Amino acid sequence: MTGFVCDSIGFSYSTRDGSIAALKDVSFTASGHEIVSVVGPSGCGKTTLLKLLAGLLEPTAGAIRFSPGGNGDRPKRALVFQDHGVFPWLTVLDNVAFGLEMQGVGVRERRERARHFLERVGLVDFADRHPHELSVGMRQRVGIARAFVSDFPILLLDEPFGALDAQTRLLLQEELLQIWQGERKLAVFITHDIEEAILLGDRVIVMSGRPGRILEEIHVPLTRPRALAAPDRPEVTEVKWHIWHHLEKEARRQLSIPE
Amino acid sequence: MAHLAPPRERGATPVVDPRVRLAAHREAVPWWVNPVVIVLALTLWETLVRIGVLQALYFPPPTAVGRRLFELFADGTYLDHGRTTLYRMAFGLVVGASLGFFLGVAMGRSQPLRRIVDPIISALYPIPKIAILPLVMIYLGIGEASKLFVIVIGAFFPMLISTLTGVVTIPSIYFEVAANYGSGPLHLLRRVILPASLPTVLGGFRIALNSVIHITIAVEIVSAVTGLGSLVWLSWETLDVERLYATLTVIAVLGVVTTYGVNRLSRKLVPWRT
Numbered sequence: 017m018t019g020f021v022c023d024s025i026g027f028s029y030s031t032r033d034g035s036i037a038a039l040k041d042v043s044f045t046a047s048g049h050e051i052v053s054v055v056g057p058s059g060c061g062k063t064t065l066l067k068l069l070a071g072l073l074e075p076t077a078g079a080i081r082f083s084p085g086g087n088g089d090r091p092k093r094a095l096v097f098q099d100h101g102v103f104p105w106l107t108v109l110d111n112v113a114f115g116l117e118m119q120g121v122g123v124r125e126r127r128e129r130a131r132h133f134l135e136r137v138g139l140v141d142f143a144d145r146h147p148h149e150l151s152v153g154m155r156q157r158v159g160i161a162r163a164f165v166s167d168f169p170i171l172l173l174d175e176p177f178g179a180l181d182a183q184t185r186l187l188l189q190e191e192l193l194q195i196w197q198g199e200r201k202l203a204v205f206i207t208h209d210i211e212e213a214i215l216l217g218d219r220v221i222v223m224s225g226r227p228g229r230i231l232e233e234i235h236v237p238l239t240r241p242r243a244l245a246a247p248d249r250p251e252v253t254e255v256k257w258h259i260w261h262h263l264e265k266e267a268r269r270q271l272s273i274p275e
Numbered sequence: 276m277a278h279l280a281p282p283r284e285r286g287a288t289p290v291v292d293p294r295v296r297l298a299a300h301r302e303a304v305p306w307w308v309n310p311v312v313i314v315l316a317l318t319l320w321e322t323l324v325r326i327g328v329l330q331a332l333y334f335p336p337p338t339a340v341g342r343r344l345f346e347l348f349a350d351g352t353y354l355d356h357g358r359t360t361l362y363r364m365a366f367g368l369v370v371g372a373s374l375g376f377f378l379g380v381a382m383g384r385s386q387p388l389r390r391i392v393d394p395i396i397s398a399l400y401p402i403p404k405i406a407i408l409p410l411v412m413i414y415l416g417i418g419e420a421s422k423l424f425v426i427v428i429g430a431f432f433p434m435l436i437s438t439l440t441g442v443v444t445i446p447s448i449y450f451e452v453a454a455n456y457g458s459g460p461l462h463l464l465r466r467v468i469l470p471a472s473l474p475t476v477l478g479g480f481r482i483a484l485n486s487v488i489h490i491t492i493a494v495e496i497v498s499a500v501t502g503l504g505s506l507v508w509l510s511w512e513t514l515d516v517e518r519l520y521a522t523l524t525v526i527a528v529l530g531v532v533t534t535y536g537v538n539r540l541s542r543k544l545v546p547w548r549t
Contacts (some may be wrong), residue, residue, distance in 0.1 A: 067451075070455055072451055072454060072455065092457075093455070094455065094456070095451070095452070095455045097448055097451070097452065100446060100448050101448060101452055103449065103452070103466075103467070103470070103471075104547045104548075105470035105471065105473070105545075105547050106470075114452075114456060114466075115456045117456075117466075118456040118457045118458060118462070119457070146546065146547040147547070148547055148548075166456065
């Protein structure tokens with residue numbers, strides 16, 4: 017089964033003022049077809065964690081083990097970025113097909129597969145447009161489409177809806193769940209939005225401020241498939257406030273609001 | 276205030292903030308204004324010469340310049356010299372811009388190379404290129420080679436600096452996306468580095484073109500017996516002011532046409548920046 021184990025990983029980087037620890041002693045596992053949400057205050061190293069999982073950075077302590085673990089068959093991970101993750105010089109179609117291009121899929125086939133996916137999510141009319149002609153929300157959908165079309169077993173999403181207005185965000189959350197329901201990959205979803213973490217995740221990992229550590233791992237009391245209104249249920253509200261109490265201290269500190 | 280305006284009716288013109296409308300009006304100068312202004316200015320010039328306010332020897336009337344222009348085209352003078360000048364410009368631009376581009380990409384991607392070469396570039400860049408012509412002639416002789424060398428240098432620097440800037444300022448997220456999907460170095464160059472830096476690179480190419488026009492004419496004035504620049508100098512030496520004006524007109528047209536061509540090309544190559 018596809019999955020990974022983070023074994024007390026840490027990450028620190030050096031600056032002029034010495035070494036700064038971004039992550040400390042982070043351990044968790046993920047496997048199968050689940051969505052793991054990671055929520056934490058801004059600057060807690062969530063994005064660093066995701067880059068470590070993507071292999072763009074190497075942990076300075078501990079290790080990440082993937083299964084299957086062989087060098088060649090280690091599961092590929094597709095990143096979905098916060099913003100600006102799509103290439104402005106490629107059309108929507110070629111952006112979506114970019115991951116397939118890297119895998120050596122011929123131009124005709126990858127365009128066909130990308131077009132097929134765009135049809136499914138209703139973006140096919142924009143296939144030949146460039147990203148600057150699209151709204152921010154649509155650009156994010158293109159980034160998500162690229163990750164799904166590449167068909168990597170693990171998805172890493174870095175606050176993909178962070179820059180969107182509330183309505184757009186709600187619709188895209190729903191769409192993401194819908195696509196995921198059909199494709200069933202292992203996904204790590206990073207967000208600073210507690211409700212989003214609960215709505216999307218099977219588990220929520222709550223992180224502290226810098227250096228980022230795991231404060232608690234919470235099982236989300238919701239079944240799948242889920243409805244948009246799910247977070248209104250009382251047991252979910254309880255989880256929400258539970259997480260909020262974890263994060264409140266850090267949020268106040270960052271804003272200099274006394275407790 | 277736009278939001279206080281009455282609701283728009285179907286088919287009615289859009290309600291626009293009056294300030295926006297003003298700005299739009301200010302820009303709407305009809306196309307024929309420019310040619311009319313030019314014709315008026317030329318007519319004024321012609322008249323002032325005809326009634327004797329300006330001396331024809333120093334300010335040849337536009338009709339005389341035009342006649343001269345026609346003659347020099349008809350007898351092949353401009354075609355010969357123009358071809359020589361164009362060839363020098365094209366050679367300098369192609370060779371200099373290519374070298375500048377490749378070194379720019381290499382420096383943009385390699386911090387050590389940048390650290391080593393950057394001070395040298397910074398020291399050489401501000402020297403007016405025409406000033407190194409004597410030195411170059413010591414090594415390459417007074418022939419064509421030293422002229423071409425200086426023109427190449429003229430295109431090289433702006434292209435190098437723009438390409439370097441273009442590559443260094445590519446947002447790191449594009450490299451991360453490419454790395455995440457497993458891009459190799461060549462693919463990265465073709466699919467990310469080239470297109471991402473292209474707008475800045477084309478800006479550099481425009482500056483290189485401009486620089487090449489300047490330096491080619493300057494080199495020809497200083498040391499050539501062929502080319503439009505040499506004609507300018509020859510006209511001064513013989514006090515042939517009509518030919519001076521005519522030749523400058525040819526140079527101006529050459530500059531306008533090539534710049535227009537490069538601008539058109541830019542828009543075609545960078546459709547995502549419109």
